[in-house]
Amino acid sequence: MIITLQTLMFFRETLLKALDSILRPYYNKFALTFGRNGDVSDEELDEQVFAEFDEEKGVVFYPPVYLQRYAAVSDCLMDERWSGKLEKVVDLGYHDMSFIKYLKEVSGIQCILGVDIESIPLRCSSDLIGCDDYGPKREKPLQVTLFQGNAADPDYRLIGCDAVVAIEMIEHMLPQDLDRLIHTVVESYTELYSEKQSCVTILITTQSNQKSEYTIDTESLLRSTATRLAAFEQHDKTSQCNLDVEAGKNYMMFDYEEMCYDVVVPRRKIDNRVYMIEDVNSRLNCSTLQINKFSKTSQNLIAKNKVDSLVHTREVIDEIRHLTKMLNFNRSGINQSIENGVHIWHNINWGDNAPYWNQYYKLVREYNPPHEFDDDEGSVELSRLEIPMERLMRWDGYQIVDNMVIHSRLVVDNASTLGTQEDDWPDDAVSEVKKYY
Ligand SMILES: C[S@@+](CC[C@H](N)C(=O)[O-])C[C@H]1O[C@@H](n2cnc3c(N)ncnc32)[C@H](O)[C@@H]1O
Numbered sequence: 001m002i003i004t005l006q007t008l009m010f011f012r013e014t015l016l017k018a019l020d021s022i023l024r025p026y027y028n029k030f031a032l033t034f035g036r037n038g039d040v041s042d043e044e045l046d047e048q049v050f051a052e053f054d055e056e057k058g059v060v061f062y063p064p065v066y067l068q069r070y071a072a073v074s075d076c077l078m079d080e081r082w083s084g085k086l087e088k089v090v091d092l093g094y095h096d097m098s099f100i101k102y103l104k105e106v107s108g109i110q111c112i113l114g115v116d117i118e119s120i121p122l123r124c125s126s127d128l129i130g131c132d133d134y135g136p137k138r139e140k141p142l143q144v145t146l147f148q149g150n151a152a153d154p155d156y157r158l159i160g161c162d163a164v165v166a167i168e169m170i171e172h173m174l175p176q177d178l179d180r181l182i183h184t185v186v187e188s189y190t191e192l193y194s195e196k197q198s199c200v201t202i203l204i205t206t207q208s209n210q211k212s213e214y215t216i217d218t219e220s221l222l223r224s225t226a227t228r229l230a231a232f233e234q235h236d237k238t239s240q241c242n243l244d245v246e247a248g249k250n251y252m253m254f255d256y257e258e259m260c261y262d263v264v265v266p267r268r269k270i271d272n273r274v275y276m277i278e279d280v281n282s283r284l285n286c287s288t289l290q291i292n293k294f295s296k297t298s299q300n301l302i303a304k305n306k307v308d309s310l311v312h313t314r315e316v317i318d319e320i321r322h323l324t325k326m327l328n329f330n331r332s333g334i335n336q337s338i339e340n341g342v343h344i345w346h347n348i349n350w351g352d353n354a355p356y357w358n359q360y361y362k363l364v365r366e367y368n369p370p371h372e373f374d375d376d377e378g379s380v381e382l383s384r385l386e387i388p389m390e391r392l393m394r395w396d397g398y399q400i401v402d403n404m405v406i407h408s409r410l411v412v413d414n415a416s417t418l419g420t421q422e423d424d425w426p427d428d429a430v431s432e433v434k435k436y437y
């Protein structure tokens, strides 16, 4: 039984790796295809990005929609103008770390900070972290820190990051949280007004759910475009920023890079392609699954008929639009501002007039994936994975004797002391023997 469990545990890691290796080429191909030049022809794209109708499954997307979304976001982060310069990156609503897995591969990143309000995904992600031990080593050290908290609360540990990513999170937030989120991200985390803003990127994706019936209307989907808060002029902090709000766009990309238009414009079709698919997908599922997509708070409100899911999404998007406008027109003293008598920085722990930033998030996990200078026993080439048998056996409570893999219940029960006792097993501790080859 224990052998089966442990074998399963081991193979679960292997399985995750295998899955990753299946998906990664997709992802890499996608990221490369959507390269920086934007010169990919429509035909080429059509070959690689398409949807099929399956009698049983309905519309099936290739590559999977979430990978397309990740690729679009990663590609922005890998833009050559700030490639290698983004060192501290935040992933808001990181869920099960599925995007962080890819984020780790973006060159130059030294610090990844994840924030999620839910605790269940945090537990899953803690499991995922272990996979790194057997992966290729990084050239440079990386620190991954996972927090639990409401991304709307401004925690000082996230101040001064170079990029903020929030994939499919904002539609799960209530408008009042979203209000604070935008302030937190723009005013605090990305230090918009600091010298560093030249490479600050904020990437927010969401879906629009504007229509409830299923029709593929490419034209109108292409017309539906993102709300994008455009560039601040980097050195002239008093000048009016360019605000480019395009009504109806479901993909929001906030990009503070000076003269960022050309980042976004050539990508528009690609972005729309990505989000068009998401849009169709979500419309398909709208009636049945929509409610499940919202956070618990929203779900409760929806259950009590206080919030309609579609109206809620629209409100969220309107709110973002309004806030981005406000941020630009009222850039001074915004932190202390009181709108309609409500204190913006009201916080459950601090009450009204809460400090602008503080330690709001609970630290869940800190983690450093192995890198080249680690004094570690395993060695890895990109195309090959090497785990010393001796190490593997020690970790899993197995031992090799004369080409036999031996497992002992006693050793498993004392797993924490294996490192020192493995050579001193009494003979009768060897309760089970397995020959694998
Ligand atoms: C649909 S998942 C997105 C997962 C991930 N970003 C991705 O695209 O793969 C939304 C996540 O946002 C989180 N979330 C919702 N509201 C949040 C908030 N106010 N602060 C932080 N995380 C939040 C949820 O717990 C959930 O894990």
Ligand SMILES: [Mg+2]
Residues within 6 Å of the ligand: 168, 171, 293
């Ligand atoms: Mg969603």
